[in-house]
Amino acid sequence: MAKETLASLRTTECVDYPVVNGVLSELWQRLGSAEMPLAIVKRVYSVATECLENIQKYADCDISTPVVFCIDWDGDYVYIRAVNALAKSKVPKLEYSIDLVNSLGPIELKKLFKHKIQTRQISELGGAGLGFIIMARKVEGGIDYCIREQESGMYIFDCKMKIIVSSTHEE
Amino acid sequence: MSAFIANPTEYTPKIVFDTQNHVLEVSGFSRPEDVKSFYQKFFVWLESNKLRLSETINGQAKLLVDFRMVYFNSASSKCILDMLTALSDVYGKRMEVKWYYEEGDEDLLEAGEEFSDALEIPFEYIETE
Numbered sequence: 001m002a003k004e005t006l007a008s009l010r011t012t013e014c015v016d017y018p019v020v021n022g023v024l025s026e027l028w029q030r031l032g033s034a035e036m037p038l039a040i041v042k043r044v045y046s047v048a049t050e051c052l053e054n055i056q057k058y059a060d061c062d063i064s065t066p067v068v069f070c071i072d073w074d075g076d077y078v079y080i081r082a083v084n085a086l087a088k089s090k091v092p093k094l095e096y097s098i099d100l101v102n103s104l105g106p107i108e109l110k111k112l113f114k115h116k117i118q119t120r121q122i123s124e125l126g127g128a129g130l131g132f133i134i135m136a137r138k139v140e141g142g143i144d145y146c147i148r149e150q151e152s153g154m155y156i157f158d159c160k161m162k163i164i165v166s167s168t169h170e171e
Numbered sequence: 172m173s174a175f176i177a178n179p180t181e182y183t184p185k186i187v188f189d190t191q192n193h194v195l196e197v198s199g200f201s202r203p204e205d206v207k208s209f210y211q212k213f214f215v216w217l218e219s220n221k222l223r224l225s226e227t228i229n230g231q232a233k234l235l236v237d238f239r240m241v242y243f244n245s246a247s248s249k250c251i252l253d254m255l256t257a258l259s260d261v262y263g264k265r266m267e268v269k270w271y272y273e274e275g276d277e278d279l280l281e282a283g284e285e286f287s288d289a290l291e292i293p294f295e296y297i298e299t300e
Contacts, residue, residue, distance in 0.1 A: 037275055038276050042242065046244075053246075128246045
């Protein structure tokens with residue numbers, strides 16, 4: 001089948017909770033009418049939520065760097081992409097968090113999740129430090145990302161993930 | 172002692188804690204705008220009713236917990252675990268947790284297994300259609 005868009009957002013405005021709700025409501029409706037197993041529907045919704053909540057809580061507004069969030073699927077895979085601006089000070093922690101989850105296999109990720117859920121407190125921004133672990137556990141091949149410096153001094157965080165739909169295409 | 176009730180919204184779960192019958196029901200979606208303050212209401216309520224609740228339990232009553240979640244985000248999962256941990260401080264191991272999940276929703280089933288493992292309390296898993 002041809003690629004179909006399940007969710008799409010492109011804005012230079014700061015992404016707030018109502019914007020996240022709008023994108024997720026539309027995604028939930030489209031996932032409901034897409035012919036994919038329930039497990040995949042929930043997985044896509046979960047990764048999308050964590051991604052958008054990260055953008056809402058941690059992204060920095062930059063007029064030259066629009067926030068881009070899109071989800072497409074082609075019958076075999078669901079493709080998720082998120083792009084946002086980020087201040088330099090946030091880069092090291094972000095890189096560390098993603099590199100860590102990307103370096104772990106399913107069993108280690110499960111152990112890390114258990115450790116963090118039992119020891120971490122909810123931060124002032126409402127995070128529990130579990131989002132990237134949850135994403136890494138649900139996507140195929142880890143969280144593919146790059147961070148580029150802009151002329152403005154801001155950084156662009158560009159991340160891509162995919163979720164397998166058909167088990168006959170497992171790599 | 173009155174029950175704790177949080178009515179559901181599109182993005183927040185229904186939470187009903189019937190203290191007379193020792194039944195906690197949690198259902199729906201959980202991705203509140205401010206997850207901390209949403210769940211804090213329950214923790215504040217529990218703290219202020221702990222003593223009276225312990226008296227009604229009298230070392231014997233068992234807590235029945237019905238989880239019928241559709242989806243909860245990562246921060247909510249932390250709060251849900253904290254809720255169950257706080258209740259286990261009151262009820263001890265006398266908790267019977269029924270974890271409902273829709274047929275095919277293997278991630279939700281696994282989440283229940285992980286809560287059970289973290290709490291060291293066996294859950295009953297109930298598949299729904």
